[in-house]
Amino acid sequence: MPVKIRLQRHGKKGKPYYWIVAADARSKRDGKYLDKIGFYNPNTNPATIDLNVDDAVQWLQNGAQPTDTAKAILSYKGALLKHHLAGGVRKGALTEEQAQAKFDAWLEEKAAKIEAKTEGLSKAEAKAKADALAAEKAVNEARIAAATPEVEEEEVAEETEATAEEAKATNEEE
Numbered sequence: 001m002p003v004k005i006r007l008q009r010h011g012k013k014g015k016p017y018y019w020i021v022a023a024d025a026r027s028k029r030d031g032k033y034l035d036k037i038g039f040y041n042p043n044t045n046p047a048t049i050d051l052n053v054d055d056a057v058q059w060l061q062n063g064a065q066p067t068d069t070a071k072a073i074l075s076y077k078g079a080l081l082k083h084h085l086a087g088g089v090r091k092g093a094l095t096e097e098q099a100q101a102k103f104d105a106w107l108e109e110k111a112a113k114i115e116a117k118t119e120g121l122s123k124a125e126a127k128a129k130a131d132a133l134a135a136e137k138a139v140n141e142a143r144i145a146a147a148t149p150e151v152e153e154e155e156v157a158e159e160t161e162a163t164a165e166e167a168k169a170t171n172e173e174e
Contacts, residue, residue, distance in 0.1 A: 002026075005059055005066040005074070007040065008033060017041050020051060020070060022059045035059065040073055046117055051077045057086060081106060 002025040009030055011017035018040040021033035037059070038051035056079035060066075066074055074080050085099035094102075 003034065003059065003062070003064040005037065005056065005064050005070045007067070007069055015043055017043070020056075020073065022064050025065075045121060046114060049073060049077055051079065053077060053079045053082055057083045061086065078103065078106060078110065 003022055004025045005020065005022050006029075007018040008021045008023070009016055009018055019033075019036055020038040020040055022035045022037060023031070023033040027033070035055065037055050038049065041048040051073065056074055056077075060074075060079065060083045071080070082099075082103055085094065085103060088094040089096055089099050
């Protein structure tokens, strides 16, 4: 029985949500599966992936073949690296502790990259909000400036008339 690690689609129309499953290659896309390994939500940025790495490695060691998308997800989460390191341990090239240390170091580096991306997205979002606020303030100031000259011209005209009347009154007094 050939086993595939693949995605099983859930969610509503236009909002996909996937389970990562180990299933018989002959079963339907959303049909019966042998084991649920994790889930993948592409609707968030960055995409949310929850994967049981140990189960994925176990299925890979038993001969399960991942599909292209599932392979990319397994690589992203480190399941393929852990499977590769486990092969090195079986051959005697590494000890279990060395393999675990390499895997942990890789996980820390990957977490730092993800955190940097998240911070970059939040900074970009904050900058976009600040730019939108500045543009809105500029538009409001332009509207105020466009409405204000009419009132100022009337006030200036009234002031010049009042000044002229005062000048006439002072001239008459003299």
